Amino acid sequence: MTLQKRIGNWLKNSISAKMITVGFLILILLVPLGFVDDLIRERGHRQQEVISEINSKWGEEVIINGPILKVPYHQYVEEKVFDEKTKTFLKTEKAVRHEAYFFPDELHINSNVTTQPLERGIYKSVVYTSNSELKGTFSNPSFKEMEVGEEDILWDKATIVYQVSNLKGIRNTVAINLNNQRYDLKPKFDNAYMNTLESDFILDLEEIQNSTLDFESNITINGSNRLQYVPIGKETIVAMKSNWHSPSFNGNFLPDTEGKKISKNGFEARWKVLETNRRFGQSFFDHLPDLTEFAFGTEFLVPVDDYQKTSRTSKYGFMIIGLTLLVFLLIQISSKISIHPFQYLMIGLALVLFYTLLISISEHKNYLFAYVVSGGAIVSLITIYSRSILKNRKFTLLVLGSMLGLYSFIFVIIQLEDYALLVGSIGLFVILATIMYTSRKIDWSGQLED
Template structure:
């Protein structure tokens, strides 16, 4: 008499269903794909952590060398007397009027402002990280014309010409490496820093104020136009820019750096600004080109948003490209699993879920290799090394599973095409969506073509 166990019969049927059912294999493969998202997300966190570490190191280098530079000035600061009436009521309800005097300031911009800047950038490294720093020599010339104060309702006799000063502002006091002075009609005046509470709530780059000593009578534009000249040598990092405060502002910036970009509200007008040896960019900006006047009464507003200049870019950002590559990780894992699933279904060769898991982990390993190698070489080199290594590993491993060479060769070629396709998408910007959509359409069409031979009714 045979011993019959209903539990063993049910377990056997379940095991056979898991082995032979396409539905069961699809569920298991889908589950494994979701599980592999965990290490994929961990790789993305690793990239974000390394990118943040890069920013910290670059910030430390820039802080020691000198941050980005914004230059504003020179500006004529002209005090004047202002009077306001104050009504006083005494105990007998008699009202008297008292005139109170206060000192206010008129900030006058130059009529002509000429900027000539020679910039010497270089790469500064710490370990595997690097940033762009520079030394710059800037010559600023121009003139102040006799101001027209009628529009400001200020009387000529209330102007305190004997207390006029020149104001100059910069975002980077630390980087200034020469004694700052200005020549006004042949007379020189030294600048000194003026302490002020900085507004850190505005979100804009803070500018520090320097003021000259009091101008002599022959140096103020009270009766005639006064020419000025000043030289400033300043170290900075990443970017240098100027604010066009002249009624006519002309600037010429030159350097031997050829991977820069021009920033701000105004672009150079000369077409030959970029060469293989660097750049020589020229600007001409009129007062009607910018939305602020030639003078301000009592308060000098924040004008940094109207600056123009140049950014010294490090050409590539490996972490950004690696992050973009990981976003296609789910696609790579899903399509590779789909490829093995179709081979398994059509060839009847069994593939264990553990083998699917090993293949998936091999695909995830591509991204850790990519980020680690790209820190020491170019992104293309890292992509080639990581891609070839993973493709060879998976192809050789699939040979041990599928026994014959034609399937591993097909898998290897498919992975080469897939990784090449993703690399092209990463490099593209404007056409990334178009190329990606066409590529996915072709992949879907190929899967539909191959799967048409499967008789789904038998499963």
């Protein structure tokens, strides 16, 4: 027998050759599977771009810091001025204007948030409109810390300041009532990290100096993704209510457990933050720092969307392809049915096609519908194809059952989040045990045991 015939017989009859061939085909199929992963990522990025564009026009995430009492004051610096007549330097004092910022003693915020979907083509974003009612009290500001004389405090220049991350989304004229006196606020673009709203009327001098200031204010604002507040009150209490069913409470503080309610119709949450819970005091002099790191609130979390589910599903592509081809390989070895490498390749490509069907259908329908339709189509296609290859009803039913089990197993894992790893590990253990059991009688030298 010639060497060529020996190699041909080895490739035809050797179990090792069949396993090497199938393994090589699986590696080849990783190439189109990688292209499918790139396609899913590309479509997912496109979705995020469209959502970001929708959100930017409606209103992006909102952080509210205020109201803050802003009082200018003078401090004096020594200057040396050269006198041409005496040819000496004369010492003078120059008044430099600074600002002091005082936070309220009490800050109560009642926020009612209504969410709604916005669509563009096949993409959808969830946005909200928030109506925030703010109430509280300012105490008499103290400059003792800076040792500023009473005559150097510009009480008649005091104003009220709000910092808002998203001026574009504001839907009402923002005003504040101080002891029943209304003051409108206008934008001041002088801050790098937050946009500023400041009262356009100077506050009453006697009210600031001689009594506490009770305030009321209302802000209606459009936003998306997150709504947060900075706890500038010595005691800050925030109550939030919304029709959104999937909130994620984030930021520097979490809501009280007894005040938190979440249902399919929406949620309610309540926060209470004290001055002792923060790392900043009730006043700042000269400049107001960025306090957004202390903000807290709610992210209006969109549950795992179809692109995320499809991406997670594609990560199991190697396992589905490998196990499906392994089933055909075991059938071939145990029954001596001849399966050509081209036929293995066709089965593998059909398995890859499942993911393109899944992503394309899920863009127009929901993930469940897309999974059932694309999975049913591929299982039917491979089952019919295997019937013509195997010419045995028992083996065809085995292929059908194994594929239905695999796709059902993957679907269950995708639906689970907290227990996905646990269920996946147990499922893989069961699959491996089944393969080990069914292959125990195979004589890997090339013969089936009696």
